[in-house]
Amino acid sequence: MKHNVSPSTVSRRQFLVHTGAALAVPVIAPGSVFGAAGQPAPSGRIALGVVGWGMQGPGNTAAFLNIPDCHVVAACDLDKNHLQSAVNTVNGKYGNKDCQAYHDYRELMARKDVDAVMLAVPDTWHALVATEAANHKKHVYGEKPLARTIAEQQAIVRAVQKNKVIWQTGSWQRSVENFHKAAEIVRNGLIGKVSRVEVGLPAGHYDFAGTSKELLTKLATLPDKPQDLSKIVPGTAAWDLAVTPPPADLDYNMWLGPSQEEPYLKVRVHMNWRWNYNVGGGQLLDWIGHHCDIAHWGLGFDNEGPFEVEGQGEFPPKNAIWNTSPKYRITAKYPQDITMTIAGGYGDIRGGTKWIGDKGWVWVDRGGFQSSIEEFNDMSRLPENLRKIKLYYSRNHQKNFIDCVKSGEPTITPAETGHHSAIPGHLGLIAMLVGRKIKWDAKQEVIIGDEAASKLLSRPYRSPWKLA
Numbered sequence: 001m002k003h004n005v006s007p008s009t010v011s012r013r014q015f016l017v018h019t020g021a022a023l024a025v026p027v028i029a030p031g032s033v034f035g036a037a038g039q040p041a042p043s044g045r046i047a048l049g050v051v052g053w054g055m056q057g058p059g060n061t062a063a064f065l066n067i068p069d070c071h072v073v074a075a076c077d078l079d080k081n082h083l084q085s086a087v088n089t090v091n092g093k094y095g096n097k098d099c100q101a102y103h104d105y106r107e108l109m110a111r112k113d114v115d116a117v118m119l120a121v122p123d124t125w126h127a128l129v130a131t132e133a134a135n136h137k138k139h140v141y142g143e144k145p146l147a148r149t150i151a152e153q154q155a156i157v158r159a160v161q162k163n164k165v166i167w168q169t170g171s172w173q174r175s176v177e178n179f180h181k182a183a184e185i186v187r188n189g190l191i192g193k194v195s196r197v198e199v200g201l202p203a204g205h206y207d208f209a210g211t212s213k214e215l216l217t218k219l220a221t222l223p224d225k226p227q228d229l230s231k232i233v234p235g236t237a238a239w240d241l242a243v244t245p246p247p248a249d250l251d252y253n254m255w256l257g258p259s260q261e262e263p264y265l266k267v268r269v270h271m272n273w274r275w276n277y278n279v280g281g282g283q284l285l286d287w288i289g290h291h292c293d294i295a296h297w298g299l300g301f302d303n304e305g306p307f308e309v310e311g312q313g314e315f316p317p318k319n320a321i322w323n324t325s326p327k328y329r330i331t332a333k334y335p336q337d338i339t340m341t342i343a344g345g346y347g348d349i350r351g352g353t354k355w356i357g358d359k360g361w362v363w364v365d366r367g368g369f370q371s372s373i374e375e376f377n378d379m380s381r382l383p384e385n386l387r388k389i390k391l392y393y394s395r396n397h398q399k400n401f402i403d404c405v406k407s408g409e410p411t412i413t414p415a416e417t418g419h420h421s422a423i424p425g426h427l428g429l430i431a432m433l434v435g436r437k438i439k440w441d442a443k444q445e446v447i448i449g450d451e452a453a454s455k456l457l458s459r460p461y462r463s464p465w466k467l468a
């Protein structure tokens with residue numbers, strides 16, 4: 001069956017109807033209200049700069065390199081080896097030497113001939129790089145979670161709205177068939193009135209960069225042979241072995257950016273920064289922009305939020321090498337009597353997103369779909385007669401971004417959506433850290449009556465970095 005809803009054929013008004021984006025009026029209004037749609041569509045190919053060439057940057061860029069309407073003209077990274085690899089990849093694809101290399105993203109953003117940027121930098125950097133991009137009128141494909149804190153997310157949304165640029169959040173699951181089918185089933189009421197949602201995320205710490213092996217070999221020379229990086233703290237022989245001078249190829253001082261000053265530990269820089277709250281947000285914030293994003297999509301809550309959040313989590317010592325919560329369970333209460341459980345490391349919550357209604361349930365994950373309503377299991381897409389509400393349809397997240405830059409239409413995952421998708425994760429972490437239930441005013445976007453918790457909505461910036 002051919003899809004009949006595509007970003008290029010849906011008008012802005014229809015888009016609001018399809019997505020329900022017009023239903024709620026939060027403090028931060030949907031981007032479509034401010035609209036990039038009023039802007040002239042750039043003609044010809046979109047000149048794209050890519051920032052961050054680690055785990056995700058290359059994959060995003062590979063997709064952009066395959067889009068004829070897009071031309072990658074610049075690459076930026078703080079690691080000379082990564083930057084060289086980016087430039088080689090782009091030039092290798094085009095068979096020329098035109099891709100320009102940048103160390104400082106601000107120089108790339110200042111280029112007038114760059115229309116758009118792809119940002120795949122660690123979470124600590126999202127807000128600074130994204131607002132710089134938007135303030136230079138660049139359209140942005142920006143990675144999830146929208147930012148390291150809620151206040152930084154708000155700054156991104158404001159900059160995107162003020163500058164009327166197109167934003168695509170890297171929550172690419174929206175551009176995959178089984179997630180679309182699941183969300184449409186729920187949105188069309190086909191499992192009845194939803195009362196519970198389960199969002200299952202990974203637990204623990206995972207050595208993405210493969211750098212822990214080298215350290216563990218060094219640590220094996222110590223009498224107590226420590227093996228667990230979440231137990232090693234400053235002031236121990238193990239910590240001293242983990243700290244080394246940064247490599248000459250990496251500008252470590254700039255890499256730390258607005259995070260607090262701390263020594264270089266190879267095991268928590270590239271890719272594994274996720275396990276250090278100074279830079280990232282652990283499994284919870286790494287994944288919230290995927291499965292909670294899908295949960296909201298199905299519920300029609302792209303501009304909605306919980307009003308009460310509580311959580312329990314296990315925490316390593318605050319100053320441990322890997323210090324993010326490896327096991328956590330969050331309960332978020334939403335309007336319409338809906339309770340969402342977000343958990344990592346609890347066997348009763350299956351990985352992925354599960355909506356439970358009074359007529360049945362639907363579960364979806366990467367490569368997986370299941371429903372208690374048997375007929376849905378064999379369908380690749382929902383039949384037209386059941387699609388009273390048609391959700392935005394995209395099958396290529398990067399192409400959707402380029403198409404929207406050209407058309408001026410909102411993407412499938414605008415900044416406001418990415419913002420709301422990550423909020424339950426941020427609030428869950430805050431609730432766990434303060435050790436009590438928090439109340440959230442989803443319209444004003446403030447925590448009610450809890451000064452200590454409110455402080456965690458933002459974080460101090462290391463000088464000289466300032467969020468405008």
Ligand SMILES: NC(=O)c1ccc[n+]([C@@H]2O[C@H](COP(=O)([O-])OP(=O)(O)OC[C@H]3O[C@@H](n4cnc5c(N)ncnc54)[C@H](O)[C@@H]3O)[C@@H](O)[C@H]2O)c1
Nearest residue numbers: 052053054055056077078079082120121143144170270271
């Ligand atoms: N959508 C997805 O499925 C997905 C998957 C993985 C990662 N991500 C997201 O992508 C982002 C990057 O994650 P990663 O795993 O690729 O990290 P990474 O550490 O592998 O790569 C980040 C790169 O950015 C560079 N960098 C850091 N600060 C910079 C700056 N100020 N200017 C230029 N370059 C800078 C680093 O040197 C590194 O090369 C994160 O936000 C992460 O959540 C998304």
